[in-house]
Amino acid sequence: MTAVASHRHRPGEGAIVDVRVQQSVGVNGLTAVSVGIDLASAPVPDRRYVADRASVLVRDGVTNLLFGQERISGNELRSLLVVKMTPVGVQHFMDAIGAMPKPTVKELMAAVGAPSEALRSIDNEPDQTVAFAANLVASSFAGFEACFDFYQASAFSMAHVSATQKLAVDPVVRVEMRIGLADALLDELQRTRTGGLLSH
Numbered sequence: 001m002t003a004v005a006s007h008r009h010r011p012g013e014g015a016i017v018d019v020r021v022q023q024s025v026g027v028n029g030l031t032a033v034s035v036g037i038d039l040a041s042a043p044v045p046d047r048r049y050v051a052d053r054a055s056v057l058v059r060d061g062v063t064n065l066l067f068g069q070e071r072i073s074g075n076e077l078r079s080l081l082v083v084k085m086t087p088v089g090v091q092h093f094m095d096a097i098g099a100m101p102k103p104t105v106k107e108l109m110a111a112v113g114a115p116s117e118a119l120r121s122i123d124n125e126p127d128q129t130v131a132f133a134a135n136l137v138a139s140s141f142a143g144f145e146a147c148f149d150f151y152q153a154s155a156f157s158m159a160h161v162s163a164t165q166k167l168a169v170d171p172v173v174r175v176e177m178r179i180g181l182a183d184a185l186l187d188e189l190q191r192t193r194t195g196g197l198l199s200h
Contacts, residue, residue: 010156010168013154013156013157013168013170014151014152014153014154014157014168014169014170014171015041015042015043015168015169015170015171016166016167016168017037017038017039017041017042017166017167017168017169018038018041018165018166018167019036019037019038019161019165019166019167020036020038020165037136037167037169039136039138039149039151039169040138042138042149042151042169042171043171044149044171044174045149045150045151045171045172045173045174046171047172047173047174048173048174048176049067049069049081049173049174049175049176050069050175050176050177051067051068051069051081051175051176051177051181052068052069052070052177052181053067053068053069053070053077053119053120053122053181054066054067054068054119054177054181054182054184054185055068055119055120055121055122055188056119056185056188056189056192057122058192061086061087062084062085062086063084063085063086063087063089063090063189063192064082064083064084064085065082065083065084065085065185066080066081066082066122067080067081067082067083067175067177068080068081068122068126076124076126077122077124077126078126078128079126079128079129079130080122080125080126080128080129080130081129081130081131081132081173081175082129082130082131082132083131083132083133083134083150083172083173083175084131084132084133084134085133085134085135086135088135089134089135089136089137090189090193091193092135092136092137093136093137093139093189094186094189094190094193096137096139097139097186100139105141105146105179105182105183105186106183108141108142108143108179109179109180109183112143112144112179114143114144114178114179114180115180116180116183116184117178117180117181117183117184118184119181119184119185119188132150132152132172132173133152133172134150134151134152134172134173135151135152135153136150136151136152136153136169137149137150137151138151139182141179141182143179144178144179145176145177145178145179146176146177146178146179146181146182146183147174147175147176148174148175148176148177148182149171149173149174150172150173150174150175151169151170151171151172152169152170152172153167153168153169153170154168154170157169
């Protein structure tokens with residue numbers, strides 16, 4: 001029996017969203033494909049997580065975004081959420097942040113008087129720890145609050161983008177936090193990217 005590939009999305013791959021596919025030929029003669037994805041029509045993730053602490057860990061080429069909920073004492077974590085992203089996923093995330101219309105996150109913080117924050121290392125893994133993979137992020141910032149919606153498009157779905165002009169995305173998790181913490185997380189992702197840790 002031979003498996004035959006077809007240009008259609010398999011049931012259960014996720015919600016179908018529109019994409020804009022552009023092809024260009026580089027100086028090396030190879031064709032490059034860029035994809036613009038509109039997550040506005042994607043469903044909001046059912047899972048919700050409120051983060052008190054965040055950190056970034058790059059290991060084996062994968063960027064781990066660590067989000068922790070602190071116990072009332074503030075010294076230990078009650079739970080930990082790990083979102084694993086590839087270098088391409090992080091690149092798309094940071095490009096989307098850079099393309100946001102004015103005001104910037106830091107300008108929003110200044111407007112409401114939100115204090116700057118620094119990331120705190122997360123060295124211990126609490127019993128309540130869960131990890132997900134994500135390669136797409138929708139973000140929003142308002143007042144003292146920030147929200148990141150994480151999505152995953154499987155390799156099966158990505159393989160058919162050029163032919164179908166559609167992408168199936170699976171809502172993973174919504175993470176909400178203070179805007180100052182989100183800003184510190186973005187700064188650290190930018191630092192790791194420019195430092196070459198996310199090169200691929």
